Amino acid sequence: MFASCICVASARILTRLCALVLVVAVGLGSELRVRVRLSDGLVTEEVLEADSERDSISLEFKQGDGTLITFVADFKQDVKIFRALILGELERGQNQYQALCFISRLNRNEIIPSESMARLRQKNPQAIRLAEERRGLEQLTMSAAVNLTQAWQLSSHIHNMCSEAREAIYTREADVKHWLDKGVDGSIFEVLPQTTEVPSFQACHSTKDLWQPCLCTYSLRLEWYPCLLKYCRSRDTTGRGSNYKCGIKSCSKGYHFTYYVPQKQLCLWDEET
Numbered sequence: 001m002f003a004s005c006i007c008v009a010s011a012r013i014l015t016r017l018c019a020l021v022l023v024v025a026v027g028l029g030s031e032l033r034v035r036v037r038l039s040d041g042l043v044t045e046e047v048l049e050a051d052s053e054r055d056s057i058s059l060e061f062k063q064g065d066g067t068l069i070t071f072v073a074d075f076k077q078d079v080k081i082f083r084a085l086i087l088g089e090l091e092r093g094q095n096q097y098q099a100l101c102f103i104s105r106l107n108r109n110e111i112i113p114s115e116s117m118a119r120l121r122q123k124n125p126q127a128i129r130l131a132e133e134r135r136g137l138e139q140l141t142m143s144a145a146v147n148l149t150q151a152w153q154l155s156s157h158i159h160n161m162c163s164e165a166r167e168a169i170y171t172r173e174a175d176v177k178h179w180l181d182k183g184v185d186g187s188i189f190e191v192l193p194q195t196t197e198v199p200s201f202q203a204c205h206s207t208k209d210l211w212q213p214c215l216c217t218y219s220l221r222l223e224w225y226p227c228l229l230k231y232c233r234s235r236d237t238t239g240r241g242s243n244y245k246c247g248i249k250s251c252s253k254g255y256h257f258t259y260y261v262p263q264k265q266l267c268l269w270d271e272e273t
Helices: 011-018 148-153 159-163 174-179
Strands: 027-035 044-052 056-063 068-074 079-087 097-105 136-140 144-147 169-171 189-191 214-237 241-261
Touching: 027 214, 044 214, 056 214, 068 214, 079 159, 079 214, 097 159, 097 174, 144 174, 148 159
Parallel strands: 097 169, 136 241
Antiparallel strands: 027 044, 044 056, 056 068, 068 079, 079 097, 144 169, 144 189, 214 241
């Protein structure tokens, strides 16, 4: 399996790249639109949606370069999914867009529960939100590819989210071991060529030949998302204290993915400047 550019862009995906639209999942959903400032200074709109029935949260926004970033937290399966729809460089032989998917385990306290997200409202929708906490960059070496046709074993969200990526769906070795221990069929995964600390391939940014295999990197940042619930303390008439939910804490977090591609042509953004 290897990363690939999609030859023919569907009308559905081109529409999503031109206008920020979330596909509403079946279930009890609640949508929140938040204006945030990206690291390049541009302001974009994040669309956050909670689905209480499926116990999931999705976050979607468009970057300044036109890339559409989608993040899904599947609390039922403890899985998180990142997808990037990257506009291609037509003058360099690429197609209209390239899709990437990265899948890993969802840890506790990464993001608030779906039922809490569904209740969030904002008093001033025009305000530009800044995260209260800027969390550290997470480095992820994606050493295995995921078979789309069997990805339902990990999460029911993967097929719809990653169908355009197909052979560009990646995960980590540690996550593979975890899922195998839980009984997931091993045929869903394919180990990629060397991506360890002593790689046998050059980084794509230092590779000159467009058709040479190399190690690609891709970075993204979730600029604003509700990461923790805030609790306040009150006292009743008898003086007994109790805690209650009184708000959320917002976070910003970056992710840096490293993975194998069979040709540098599939990683043109990763070049020396």
